[in-house]
Amino acid sequence: MSEISYANSALLLERAKKVIAGGVCSEFRKYNHPHAIFYTHGQGSKIYDVDGNEYLDFTLSQGPMILGHSHPTVLSAIEEYSKHGQMFAGQHIKEIELAEKLNEIIPSAELLRFCLDGSEAVQTAFRVARAKTGKKKFIRFEGHYHGWLDNVAWGLSSPSLEALGDRTSPNIYPWSQGISAESKDEFIVLPWNDLALLEKTMSEMHHEIAAIITEPIMCNNGCILPAQGFLEGIRSICDKYKSAFILDEVITGFRLSLGGAQQYFNIVPDISIFAKALGSGYPISAIVGKREWMSLIEESKVIHAGTMNSSNPTVAAALATISVLEQEQPYERMFMLGNKLMNGLRKAAAIANQKVLVQGPGPMFILAFTEHTAFNDYRDTFSGDKAKLAKFIAGMHNSKIRIIGRGLWYISAVHTEEEVDHAIKIAAEVFLTL
């Protein structure tokens, strides 16, 4: 395996720690190998660090870089559209064009608002759901991630599998100190993919439940697909009890298909959230929904605001990203490449006698070291050998292949078959070292 140095990153991290809390600006960035790394630039499927290392990038900056880094169409659109103004505290034409485009391609879209990121768009959706239904709580599912803010930052970590307790009423723990204890009263956590339990809970508590929020695929843990009929079941439960069905498409949006998971699974939520891939790395997200829900914002019954919302560069970035995706239709290729990579990793692991689970739809998937042949819910993911996974990720990184630390891989529209073959070859070598 090739020699690699992280010396310049290590020096910069020491400097950063003196002025940036922990040296990083998002908690997840702390946990790179061998420590937080500093990058100089990204181009296509590659990203480069301050030590001159070139990595084949399967993190895609946690998902946003669906067109790869520094896509020329995106960059020139931003430059062109921002040079005569960056934001106006007022409206601009491309904002309408972007909204029209999203309303055309996202099946459930009738009205929308732009925000900055997934976390705040999720909170906007809760506000709409509470206002419209007059109810207080929402149901969310074990292992799903909906941002870092208080009422969704419970149940993201557990000291152990046992500490989760009874699966029908999971124990939940705050992700960090400082999370308001009262925020725990805003939601109920249930295991995912258990429609009978969801139905039972709703039949008993529907008068309190404003919304059910779910990722369409449990991308943040195990890359678990919805059980047959589960999303459809949520739809009919929400219809029956007049609660909002909120689909969190922050990862799946523009990744499973142009119209997101709702198009892929043919499911119609009341409200959905898009972020990450929408802006190719620029801070833009959208809360998108049926008119009957979004009209509360229209009528200012629900307030949604933000100085930085729909700034010129972010809107230009999103329009350009969508136009490239529309023209190139990379989806068949992304599924094909993802599946090729998944199969290659399975074979390479088997040859090295490593028990792995590689699971996901293709454009994103996870690799875990486990005896399980499938992860069906969050609790299954505890069987994963985290120490071995960390060794694997470190070995890949030392061989210049970058993967998200929890074993998640993202495929972009610009990855090539040769790059996928290369990643399989390197993984085969790394598996033998574990």
Ligand SMILES: Cc1ncc(COP(=O)(O)O)c(C=O)c1O
């Ligand atoms: C499914 C999902 N929802 C919401 C969020 C929060 O989005 P953001 O990090 O843009 O605030 C994330 C972030 O990873 C996510 O994966």
